[in-house]
Amino acid sequence: MSTDTPAQEDLTDVQERLFEMLNSVSLDSPRPQKTLTESKASSAPVATVEAPPEKKTPVRRHPTDCSNCGASEALKSSTWCESCGFHPRLNRCLEVAAPVDSDENQELTVSDMLQRVPMWAWIMGGGIASIIVFGAVLRGGLPDIQDRSPLALSMIFCGLLSLAICHVRAFYIGLQNSEKFNLGTMIAHPVETWRPAAMQLPDTRRLFYGMSWGLTAVTMAIAIVGIDWNGLFKPAPRARKSFNPLALIMKAAVCVSGATAGGQHGGGEGVSAMGDMMDIIGEAAPADEGSGAPEDVEDSLQNFAGKALDNSINSAKSGKKQPSVDDPAAALEEMKSRSAFDDDGEQQPFKVPDASSDVDESGEDGASDEDSSPAEESSDATDIKKSDDFPIPPSLRSVATPPGSTREDTKKSNAKQDDFLIFGYTLSVTGRMHSVVVAELSDAQRGRYVATVPVDQLSLDELEQLQNKLDEFRADTPALRAPLRARWVIPAFTCSVKYKGRTSVGTLKNPELISYRPIDRPLTQ
Secondary structure, three states, rough: OOOOHHHHHHHHHHHHHHHHHHHHHHHOOOOOOHHHHHHHHHHOOOOOOOOOOOOOOOOOOOOOOOOOOOOOOOOOOOOOOOHHHHOOOOOEEOOOOOOOOOOOOOOOOOHHHHOOOOHHHHHHHHHHHHHHHHOOOOOOOOOOOOHHHHHHHHHHHHHHHHHHHHHHHHHHHHHHHHOOOOHHHHHHHHHHHHHHHHOOOOOOOOHHHHHHHHHHHHHHHHHOOOOHHHOOOOOOOOOOOOOHHHHHHHHHHHHHHHHHHHHHHOOOOOOHHHHHHHHHHHEEEOOOOOOOOOOOHHHHHHHHHHHHHHHHHHHHHHOOOOOOOOOOOOOOHHHHHHEOOOOOOOOOOEEEEEEEEHEEEEEEEEHHHHHHHHHHHHHHHHHHHHHHHOOOHHOOOHOOOOOOOHHHHHHHOEEEEEEEEEEEEEOOOOOEEEEEEEEOOOOOEEEEEEEEEEOOOOHHHHHHHHHHHHHEEEEEOOOOOOOOOEEEEEEEEEEEEEEEEEOOOOOOOOEEEEEEOOOOOOOOO
């Protein structure tokens, strides 16, 4: 102790000298000098914690009562006494902040609540409202569900895509903050997946934008806009051939030039150029979208008028006069003549007229011819006289067809007829024969499938007879390749088929069975 005392006194002297030097050099007003004891007292650190309170002897009634001030149950819900600030574990009192008057007890107005809403919440709500308004406008502006369905599907696609991307991003954020996240959490617990992203708001506000807007779009598309579920599973219509005006003009020009050239050379190719042009227009015109029943009375009237116009054009092209209602005999004759022709104007096979009916009809026809012969002769004489006075160009004369023939006969002559081999047949739902599968032989004696010819012209007895004959040559496998399923037979019969041409792959167009006959020696596979 004796050795430390002089050193402490020397240090005190040095400090006093330094203070004197600083006071002499200072530019400010001289500060009041302090004694050494005061400087020591001011330089010593002051403790912020109060001195331990004086020990009192309060009466504790319960273990949760404060041992300092005796407040009842002060330590029940807290680790320190809120009345005096006593902390049992520290064994000292802490300063208790004075209660501040908060605005929680005051009633919040609407303007205050709107001011407390963050900006990102306003943006998210505005997007949701815009999607709802857009869906309502679509529902009111497009009353037909077929028009709204594509837009609804687009909304569903965009909404699900946005929702999926944001959900995966939220799962990635949760995976960074916790090891308990897995793929099952993302699928089975969506709320837990979004909880970490919600704790990082407003930094993750874009995820909530995409999630809320996508979910709203999907809901509006299904509930308000509407989806045509029947149209989704409806088979797609076949592509129609587009209407080409230039091709129509070129075909008409070629037809007119060919008809004119044929008429100048005195041939029969220049017959009825107007009818050929109408055929070209009918082929080049675009087909209707649907072939169902008319939707209203107006469509029915238009269809009726169109059919009447087609009949008039066909009669004008064929050069035949339509029978009037006032002439029942002519109308009956026209009905009999039409019954012998199918839809294409060609005579149906396997129709043998009755001899008695032919005699009666011939008698009636002879009587009618005798009654009308003078008038017809006078009309022919008048026509000949007019043709002599006013000659008609050969290309426009409709009398170039041979006498007693019509335009249907001319068309019929253009049809082709060949013999083919029968190597199978198909059945209808009733179990009767529906059609025969035919093939042709090439020069190298190789068969090739060409058509499936219907046999609906045959009677029931003839169908049964043909089917029994073919069943005698049944085979398990087809004699050659065919793009269908049928009952196969050994090629032992040939048939004569009439058709209008061939397709690009070589099959027959509009085949019609004329007759059939057995061959001398059945072909082997």
